[in-house]
Amino acid sequence: MHPPPKFSSSGNEAAERLASMADVTASDGALRRFLHGLPGVDPVGLEARAAALGTRSIKTTAKAYAIDLAISMIDLTTLEGADTPGKVRALCAKALNPDPTDRGTPRTAAVCVYPDMVATAAEAVAGSDVKVASVATAFPAGRAALPVKLADTADAVAAGADEIDMVIDRGAFLAGRYLSVFEEIKAVKETCRREDGTAARLKVIFETGELSTYDNIRRASWLGMLAGADFIKTSTGKVAVNATPANTLLMLEAVRDFRATTGVQVGVKPAGGIRTTKDAMKFLVLVNETVGEEWLSSHWFRFGASSLLNDLLMQRQKLSTGRYSGPDYVTVD
Numbered sequence: 001m002h003p004p005p006k007f008s009s010s011g012n013e014a015a016e017r018l019a020s021m022a023d024v025t026a027s028d029g030a031l032r033r034f035l036h037g038l039p040g041v042d043p044v045g046l047e048a049r050a051a052a053l054g055t056r057s058i059k060t061t062a063k064a065y066a067i068d069l070a071i072s073m074i075d076l077t078t079l080e081g082a083d084t085p086g087k088v089r090a091l092c093a094k095a096l097n098p099d100p101t102d103r104g105t106p107r108t109a110a111v112c113v114y115p116d117m118v119a120t121a122a123e124a125v126a127g128s129d130v131k132v133a134s135v136a137t138a139f140p141a142g143r144a145a146l147p148v149k150l151a152d153t154a155d156a157v158a159a160g161a162d163e164i165d166m167v168i169d170r171g172a173f174l175a176g177r178y179l180s181v182f183e184e185i186k187a188v189k190e191t192c193r194r195e196d197g198t199a200a201r202l203k204v205i206f207e208t209g210e211l212s213t214y215d216n217i218r219r220a221s222w223l224g225m226l227a228g229a230d231f232i233k234t235s236t237g238k239v240a241v242n243a244t245p246a247n248t249l250l251m252l253e254a255v256r257d258f259r260a261t262t263g264v265q266v267g268v269k270p271a272g273g274i275r276t277t278k279d280a281m282k283f284l285v286l287v288n289e290t291v292g293e294e295w296l297s298s299h300w301f302r303f304g305a306s307s308l309l310n311d312l313l314m315q316r317q318k319l320s321t322g323r324y325s326g327p328d329y330v331t332v333d
Contacts, residue, residue: 018262025226028179035178035222041214041250050245053289054282063281067316068106070280070308071098073298075133075269077112077306079140079237085120088113091306092124099313102320108309109298110163114139115156122160133163133203137188140207140236142167146184153191157200164192165203167236168220170210178223185227203231203269203302209241217247221254231267237304242272245282252290268295271304277315280308 024034058066076095078087092111099105110131113121121132134156138144144152153164166188172180185204192200204224208217224232232251235242248270255266270283280303287295295301 013263018264021226021262025179025182028177031178031182031223032176035219038215038218038222041218043214046214046250047246050249050286053249053285054245056282056285056289058281058285064316064319066281066284067277067312067319069296070277070284070303071312071316072106072109073301074108074303074305074309074312075110075112075271076108076309077237077271077304079112079114079135083114083117085117088117088120089124092121092130094309095130096125096128098309099316102317105313105316109302112165112304115152115159115161118156118159118161131162132160133165134159134161135165135167135236137166137184139165139167139205140238142169143171146187149184150187150191153188157192157194161200163201163203164188165205165233167205167207168224170207173216173220173223174211178219182223182227185224185229189228201230202228203233203267204229205233205236205271207236207239208234208243208247209239214247214250217250218254221251222258225255225258225262225264225266229266231269231302233269233271233304235270235272235304237272239272243270243274243283243304245286248283249286249290252286252295255295256291265294265300267300267302269302269304274303274305275307276311277308280312 023030025031076091078091095108095111098108107128107130110133111121111125112133112135115134115136118132118134125132136153136156137149138152153166156164166185168181169184189202192202206217206220206224211217211220221232232255234247234251248268251268255268259265274280274283283303284296287301
């Protein structure tokens with residue numbers, strides 16, 4: 001593994017450092033040697049640290065700040081076969097104005113929908129800072145030919161997606177075909193570019209619950225970042241095991257080490273299973289203690305969730321009014 005040099009914020013230096021690692025991805029063998037040369041993960045130590053950080057308590061003013069921060073980091077999501085334009089417009093209305101009784105409530109970071117709903121969402125949030133994210137590349141299984149995945153991505157970008165959440169081919173990764181996965185991510189990244197020179201940001205989903213080991217999650221994290229991921233994301237939310245404090249901690253460590261090595265900062269998005277304010281606070285502590293304040297913004301950290309927003313709103317109302325309004329006073333997504 002390349003020794004991590006001291007971090008510098010210089011864009012030119014970051015580009016040079018990343019280019020210097022080109023030999024790592026020059027062949028399947030070189031990439032395999034690099035990924036399997038990463039330090040092994042101590043599962044007991046990782047889980048113990050995640051659990052210890054999860055006991056940290058956030059009170060009063062700090063809690064109010066953390067709740068607003070968490071709301072601003074949510075990708076408000078609907079990914080169901082029964083999604084309709086009306087449901088998507090309602091979701092966008094909630095993203096724009098989460099609590100109609102309190103206009104001071106932050107907007108969510110984004111709404112996340114299937115590609116065929118991107119145009120509807122883009123129209124609904126037009127003129128605001130709420131982003132439109134779209135899953136692509138044969139979400140959630142990722143089992144499709146590359147031309148199909150690229151067409152899926154291109155359609156979403158053309159319809160107005162600001163962000164693309166792609167899934168990796170877990171079968172290829174688990175079979176050790178790392179270069180194939182790398183090239184696929186690179187191809188999707190290129191497809192995110194628009195004719196005007198701008199690009200949709202790319203979130204790469206690993207489906208950590210299917211990768212079996214923490215070592216595989218670390219390898220997938222580095223693979224995704226080397227291929228150009230703007231974010232690395234735990235899960236689709238469609239399997240039994242999704243985001244956990246331990247796998248998110250591991251990915252936060254990976255983005256920290258990647259920036260130390262290359263100078264390039266990458267975001268992290270835990271998704272699936274984060275439902276309560278208490279859950280969200282644990283993840284924010286992980287971010288603060290592992291990578292620091294530079295990642296404590298929606299540009300670098302997101303929650304893939306919908307039900308989480310309702311609980312955050314109820315807790316926010318309780319802090320501001322002293323009364324717990326209950327779930328009947330927030331809209332059901």
